[in-house]
Amino acid sequence: MLGTDATGLLVLDPEAREHIRTAAMWCWTNARWVSFAFTPSADSASIRRFLGDDLARTVQCDGTNTLTFIENAGGRRPGCWSHGRRRFAEAARGGDLLALDPRAYLHRVTTLIVEGWPDQRRRELLPDRIAVLFPELDLDTTSANPA
Numbered sequence: 001m002l003g004t005d006a007t008g009l010l011v012l013d014p015e016a017r018e019h020i021r022t023a024a025m026w027c028w029t030n031a032r033w034v035s036f037a038f039t040p041s042a043d044s045a046s047i048r049r050f051l052g053d054d055l056a057r058t059v060q061c062d063g064t065n066t067l068t069f070i071e072n073a074g075g076r077r078p079g080c081w082s083h084g085r086r087r088f089a090e091a092a093r094g095g096d097l098l099a100l101d102p103r104a105y106l107h108r109v110t111t112l113i114v115e116g117w118p119d120q121r122r123r124e125l126l127p128d129r130i131a132v133l134f135p136e137l138d139l140d141t142t143s144a145n146p147a
Contacts, residue, residue: 001058003029004067005080006042026050044069 039046091099
């Protein structure tokens with residue numbers, strides 16, 4: 001399994017508007033090593049070049065659609081817990097008492113992450129799965145836009 005995240009970098013480019021554009025610095029790890037990879041843009045082609053031909057692997061990352069090709073190649077993309085934890089903290093600060101003990105929800109959230117659906121299928125099913133896994137939230141999934 002690999003883990004990754006990117007940080008945008010401003011770079012000088014005489015062809016770009018105002019002569020500045022955004023590149024990316026990717027951090028990659030497998031818990032034994034860490035690699036930093038500069039890419040001229042944060043597009044999927046740059047990541048494909050870094051990963052090579054073996055795309056059917058597990059890459060832990062945030063929910064960026066830049067890495068959708070990994071799932072399309074038979075790989076998996078488990079989510080990033082710190083992104084989820086931040087949302088619980090924001091909800092608790094806003095007065096949502098359900099967010100004070102996120103551990104009560106983590107098993108159900110993990111179920112959504114590890115079911116391993118291809119990206120498009122997950123987008124189609126996510127609103128209904130959330131309603132089943134979190135009935136106490138009384139969500140209106142008919143108006144949800146999971147894309």
